[in-house]
Amino acid sequence: MNRFLWPLIGFIALLALLAVGLTLNPRDVPSPLVDKPAPSFSLPQLQAPAQTFSPKDMHGKVWLLNVWASWCVSCRQEHPVLVELAKQQVVPLIGLNYKEVRGDGGIDIDKLSPEREKQMVLERAGEWLRQHGDPYTLSAIDIDGRVGIDYGVYGVPETYVIDKNGIIRLKHTGPITPDVFSGKILPLLATLSK
Amino acid sequence: MRHWLTTLWLLLIVAGVHNLRAGEAMPLASDEVTEKRLVAIASELRCLVCQNESLAGSGAELANDLRREIRALIKEGKSDAEIMEFMVSRYGDFVRYRPPLKGSTLLLWFGPGLFLVGGLVALFLYLRRRQRALNDSPLTAEEEREASALLQEQDSRRGQS
Numbered sequence: 151m152n153r154f155l156w157p158l159i160g161f162i163a164l165l166a167l168l169a170v171g172l173t174l175n176p177r178d179v180p181s182p183l184v185d186k187p188a189p190s191f192s193l194p195q196l197q198a199p200a201q202t203f204s205p206k207d208m209h210g211k212v213w214l215l216n217v218w219a220s221w222c223v224s225c226r227q228e229h230p231v232l233v234e235l236a237k238q239q240v241v242p243l244i245g246l247n248y249k250e251v252r253g254d255g256g257i258d259i260d261k262l263s264p265e266r267e268k269q270m271v272l273e274r275a276g277e278w279l280r281q282h283g284d285p286y287t288l289s290a291i292d293i294d295g296r297v298g299i300d301y302g303v304y305g306v307p308e309t310y311v312i313d314k315n316g317i318i319r320l321k322h323t324g325p326i327t328p329d330v331f332s333g334k335i336l337p338l339l340a341t342l343s344k
Numbered sequence: 345m346r347h348w349l350t351t352l353w354l355l356l357i358v359a360g361v362h363n364l365r366a367g368e369a370m371p372l373a374s375d376e377v378t379e380k381r382l383v384a385i386a387s388e389l390r391c392l393v394c395q396n397e398s399l400a401g402s403g404a405e406l407a408n409d410l411r412r413e414i415r416a417l418i419k420e421g422k423s424d425a426e427i428m429e430f431m432v433s434r435y436g437d438f439v440r441y442r443p444p445l446k447g448s449t450l451l452l453w454f455g456p457g458l459f460l461v462g463g464l465v466a467l468f469l470y471l472r473r474r475q476r477a478l479n480d481s482p483l484t485a486e487e488e489r490e491a492s493a494l495l496q497e498q499d500s501r502r503g504q505s
Contacts, residue, residue: 181435302436
């Protein structure tokens with residue numbers, strides 16, 4: 151009896167370990183930025199390119215920063231959720247348009263001048279929002295993805311919840327589904343807004 | 345023969361095109377020292393998009409951006425440790441192929457050693473028990489007599505049947 155008991159226990163332990171492993175999402179990389187101040191930046195606004203946006207402008211408010219691009223397929227999936235969220239005016243939603251032109255594999259960036267690229271960013275991103283609806287209070291444009299690197303962006307869409315003191319409280323990678331919003335983001339917003 | 349030559353030519357052309365593409369994917373900086381350091385650092389880092397590739401070997405868009413960023417940091421005169429810190433502060437320990445030694449990674453670092461020691465102890469115990477079983481104490485004279493009596497009895501029974 152004892153002879154078979156220990157290998158059996160070992161086997162069950164291994165099985166349990168592997169079963170837990172199966173439920174983990176390897177794409178979900180814990181961000182070191184959570185509970186750290188949101189990196190500062192100053193970027194032109196999509197709808198008013200002469201003006202800039204900086205996270206400092208949102209000081210004193212709880213807000214969401216949503217990284218998006220027109221070439222991003224999953225962004226299309228989460229967009230209706232964002233539009234709905236904007237309608238209900240739950241929380242200010244700032245868009246960060248990430249590498250609109252150079253992120254699109256079909257475009258050879260070396261052939262574009264910086265001015266032309268910026269112009270294309272404004273056209274493409276603007277057109278996309280006109281087509282699908284604009285849930286954003288405003289969108290900042292990160293043409294070369296530098297700000298994205300500071301925020302540790304590695305897979306668009308990504309969403310950050312930032313509190314009144316400018317501290318990142320949550321990072322969600324991947325599209326926001328209604329479940330993620332009501333289960334993860336909304337409760338956090340409620341505690342942060344207190 | 346002609347057939348072979350055509351195939352060979354085609355292969356050469358394809359290989360040539362391939363080389364050109366590879367050159368495009370990873371533009372070399374002008375100076376070799378920077379490039380060598382870049383490759384050394386990037387080999388230690390994981391590409392976040394295609395997680396089983398290093399930053400040095402990945403052709404992903406983000407990997408390109410990050411290599412460009414590292415190149416800029418090298419040019420600014422940052423040390424390797426500072427560049428590592430730059431990456432870790434943004435993407436976490438996950439980007440490092442060699443995880444740092446700390447509380448949450450103790451099992452990762454010493455787990456294999458623990459398994460080895462555990463296995464050796466188990467093996468040792470097993471062998472000792474086996475050895476003991478084999479070297480069983482010899483029979484006493486009394487036991488010997490009893491055993492041979494039993495054997496004889498069995499033999500005589502067999503002879504009858």
